[in-house]
Every structure is written in C-alpha cells, then in structure tokens.
Amino acid sequence: MSVGAYPATRLRRNRFDEATRRLVAEHRLSVDDLIWPIFVIEGEGLVTEVASMPGVQRVSLDRLEAHVAPAVALGIRAIALFPVTPPDIRDAEGSEARNPDNLMCRAARILKRAFPDTLLVGDVALDPYTDHGHDGVIRNDYVHNDDSLDVLVAQALNQARAGIDILAPSDMMDGRIGAIRTSLDAEGLIDTRLMSYAAKYASAFYGPFRDALGSGGLLKGDKKTYQMDPANTDEALREVAMDLAEGADMVMVKPGLPYLDVIRRVHERFGVPTFAYQVSGEYAMIMAAAGQGWIDRDRAAMESLLAFKRAGAAGILTYFAPLAARLLREGG
Numbered sequence: 450m451s452v453g454a455y456p457a458t459r460l461r462r463n464r465f466d467e468a469t470r471r472l473v474a475e476h477r478l479s480v481d482d483l484i485w486p487i488f489v490i491e492g493e494g495l496v497t498e499v500a501s502m503p504g505v506q507r508v509s510l511d512r513l514e515a516h517v518a519p520a521v522a523l524g525i526r527a528i529a530l531f532p533v534t535p536p537d538i539r540d541a542e543g544s545e546a547r548n549p550d551n552l553m554c555r556a557a558r559i560l561k562r563a564f565p566d567t568l569l570v571g572d573v574a575l576d577p578y579t580d581h582g583h584d585g586v587i588r589n590d591y592v593h594n595d596d597s598l599d600v601l602v603a604q605a606l607n608q609a610r611a612g613i614d615i616l617a618p619s620d621m622m623d624g625r626i627g628a629i630r631t632s633l634d635a636e637g638l639i640d641t642r643l644m645s646y647a648a649k650y651a652s653a654f655y656g657p658f659r660d661a662l663g664s665g666g667l668l669k670g671d672k673k674t675y676q677m678d679p680a681n682t683d684e685a686l687r688e689v690a691m692d693l694a695e696g697a698d699m700v701m702v703k704p705g706l707p708y709l710d711v712i713r714r715v716h717e718r719f720g721v722p723t724f725a726y727q728v729s730g731e732y733a734m735i736m737a738a739a740g741q742g743w744i745d746r747d748r749a750a751m752e753s754l755l756a757f758k759r760a761g762a763a764g765i766l767t768y769f770a771p772l773a774a775r776l777l778r779e780g781g
C-alpha cells in the first residue's frame with residue numbers, strides 16, 4: 450500500500466488506552482462541582498421516598514444529620530435545601546416564608562451546626578408556602594411581581610440569618626435580586642452570596658419535584674407568566690445581565706440538559722460562574738430507563754454531568770450528587 454493511502458492524522462491514537470484518554474481529557478467532573486438538593490419534612494423519624502424520584506428521600510429534621518453525613522464524607526461541599534410545608538400551614542400569601550423559625554430555617558441551623566464547612570444553598574420562592582403553588586402572591590388572578598418582592602425579601606433575610614450561605618432566588622420576579630441584595634446590605638449581611646436562577650424556564654421537567662414538595666396538585670394554572678418560554682435564548686442573556694447588574698454573584702440555568710446551549714451562551718457572554726440545575730424530571734428519566742434495564746445508570750449519570758462541564762458550567766445541582774461523588778472516589 451502506498452504511503453498516501455494511510456490517514457495523515459490518526460485521532461484514534463489519543464484514544465488508544467485509558468491513561469492517554471485521561472491525559473488528553475478536556476473536561477473533568479470533580480466533587481467540588483456538585484450541589485446536592487435535599488428535601489426536609491416536619492415530623493419525627495421520617496425518611497420517605499419520592500415515588501417519581503427513586504433513591505431520593507424526604508427526611509425529618511431529627512434524621513437530617515445522619516442523612517447528610519455520608520455525602521459530606523464523600524466530599525460534597527454544598528447542599529441545597531427544599532422544605533416540604535404541610536398543607537395546613539400554606540396560605541395564599543405564603544406567610545410561612547416570613548417565619549424565622551420555619552422548617553427551612555430550622556434545617557439550616559441544624560446543618561450549619563453539624564457541618565460548618567458545608568455550603569448551604571437556600572431556594573427563595575414562595576411555592577413551598579402558598580396554597581396555590583405559585584412562586585409569588587396573586588392579585589386579580591395574576592402573580593403580582595412587586596407585591597411578591599416584599600415577602601421574598603423577608604424570606605431571604607430569614608434564611609441568611611439562619612445560616613444559609615448562598616441564597617438562590619428561583620421565583621423569576623423582576624427586580625428580586627436587587628431588592629434582596631439591598632436588604633442584605635442594609636442588615637450588614639454583605640457576604641451572603643446570591644446565585645440567581647436567572648434563566649429559569651417554564652418546564653415540564655419539574656413534575657417530580659412538585660410531587661416531592663406536595664405542591665404539584667395545588668398548582669393552579671401554569672408558571673408561564675414568570676418563568677421563561679423554552680423558545681428563547683436571547684431573553685436568557687437579558688435575564689442574566691439584569692441579575693448581574695442587580696448584584697448576583699453566580700447565575701443558574703434551569704433545567705439542565707435540554708438547555709446546554711443556554712449555559713454555553715451565558716458562560717461565553719458573561720464569563721461569570723454559571724450553574725446548571727439537572728432537575729427532577731431529568732433525574733427521573735435516567736432512573737426510569739435504568740430501572741427498566743435500558744441504560745446503565747452510573748454511566749448515563751456521569752456522562753450527563755460531564756456534559757454540563759463541557760457546556761461551560763462551573764457546577765451542577767443534581768440529585769445524583771452522592772452517587773457521582775462515590776463514583777468519582779472509586780476512580781470513575
């Protein structure tokens with residue numbers, strides 16, 4: 450065979466063995482990139498399964514430390530807290546968000562005491578507290594932007610005082626980052642970080658989460674007047690620009706895998722720490738297919754997490770965090 454018959458370049462050489470593949474790898478997932486979302490409930494001695502999220506539990510506060518300890522031992526440094534508020538405490542105004550001793554704040558205090566070096570991320574939005582399941586208050590059948598800000602600010606201050614390190618407003622009201630930042634500053638809480646859910650889409654992939662929180666059945670209508678239209682990306686850049694101008698330290702794109710293009714654009718345009726939320730429905734899809742034996746759970750989970758890094762994400766909120774931390778430790 451003449452020399453010219455061979456490929457001049459052989460890209461396969463760099464894939465020849467494991468060591469070479471690792472040597473040339475462009476992106477790598479680390480345990481430092483993981484934020485683990487957890488659900489807390491009232492009561493005692495409770496660890497309940499979320500039916501649509503196999504392997505995900507809601508835990509009562511007396512079980513919280515034991516629930517989190519193995520993940521911390523695996524190196525997870527950030528935990529996002531979500532409270533399941535009993536229906537009788539919910540009301541139209543989300544008043545329980547104003548209670549400095551609500552479930553979320555009590556959970557934060559417990560975790561901060563038990564794991565002082567673990568970052569606590571607090572979701573700021575009213576849906577765990579409203580009896581209509583919306584993220585803000587309703588006036589004339591419409592989620593009212595400016596009236597919602599007042600209670601969101603109170604909620605944010607409560608969380609910061611309870612030990613939440615990173616406030617993560619997920620409500621998508623206009624101006625909430627500025628309102629929260631101004632109030633934090635006025636209280637001297639100048640180091641509380643703000644990770645805004647800047648580009649949060651009105652998505653079908655939140656279904657299992659609403660199931661976990663018990664807010665799914667309550668939700669009247671949809672969230673399309675405040676969460677973004679999946680058709681848009683330019684608008685995501687405007688959302689991010691606005692939140693950064695108002696004082697966000699980090700931004701998030703949510704959901705994750707269906708929106709990798711948005712992560713890429715946000716990261717390239719702004720060069721700020723950009724996070725992805727691999728949401729409940731994404732987790733459920735992988736777990737459901739794996740449960741049927743149709744895909745390999747561990748490989749699919751790790752590949753999906755690496756995809757976020759490739760798109761430019763600084764980190765990922767994912768229900769796979771403990772699994773991924775374990776696989777990383779095992780050298781996967």
Ligand code: PBG
Nearest residue numbers: 574576619654655658728729730
């Ligand atoms: C609430 C909130 C939601 C999620 C995180 N914060 C649900 C919603 O907007 O309806 C979804 C997370 C997930 O699906 O894993 N503001």
